[in-house]
Amino acid sequence: MKTKGISRLRKKIVLVPLGEVDYGLVNRLATRIVALVDSPVDILQGIKIPRESFNPTRNQYYSTVILNKLELLRASPREKILGIVDEDLYVPRLSFVLSEADPQGKVAIISTHRLKQQSLDIFDDEKLYFSRTVKELVHNLGHLLNLKHCANPKCVMHVSDTLLEADEKSEKFCDNCKRRAGIQF
Numbered sequence: 001m002k003t004k005g006i007s008r009l010r011k012k013i014v015l016v017p018l019g020e021v022d023y024g025l026v027n028r029l030a031t032r033i034v035a036l037v038d039s040p041v042d043i044l045q046g047i048k049i050p051r052e053s054f055n056p057t058r059n060q061y062y063s064t065v066i067l068n069k070l071e072l073l074r075a076s077p078r079e080k081i082l083g084i085v086d087e088d089l090y091v092p093r094l095s096f097v098l099s100e101a102d103p104q105g106k107v108a109i110i111s112t113h114r115l116k117q118q119s120l121d122i123f124d125d126e127k128l129y130f131s132r133t134v135k136e137l138v139h140n141l142g143h144l145l146n147l148k149h150c151a152n153p154k155c156v157m158h159v160s161d162t163l164l165e166a167d168e169k170s171e172k173f174c175d176n177c178k179r180r181a182g183i184q185f
Helices: 022-038 064-073 122-144 163-168 175-183
Strands: 013-018 040-043 058-060 080-085 100-101 106-111
Touching: 013 022, 022 040, 022 122, 058 064, 064 080, 064 100, 064 106, 080 122, 100 122, 106 122, 122 163
Parallel strands: 013 040, 013 080, 080 106
Antiparallel strands: 100 106
């Protein structure tokens, strides 16, 4: 029997707010993710950002340390944990990262800090911010499904080096990435 989406194939997705994250945003993101991938999404109660992840010299949080803490929250090997934080993240070799995923541990962390747009039109800012955040979440979910970056510039798995590139891609997986991940829609 074929199933729709990844719900029976991949179990569930768990969103974990860390620190001062807008819960209204998290709820909207969960609703959007369900619509995009047809998989159950749970939202855990917010947790504190691990103190040891903060680097005062850089004034940023080390994303890999946060990933290691998130992995401890997995209740089932089939769960995918997606942490959401509104702080600036880094890994040692880069000045910042928007996110980091650990496909082996089935955990990812997404920062909304650099996804915000500054302009005079607040409504457009909110739409762009939400769209970018959805794309970053779905992109990292793809990594947790063992997908690599995609050459299709419209696919959510296409690597985005700038916010403009992120704005131009879709929130969805292309047909090739759906096949690679075993997703049926």
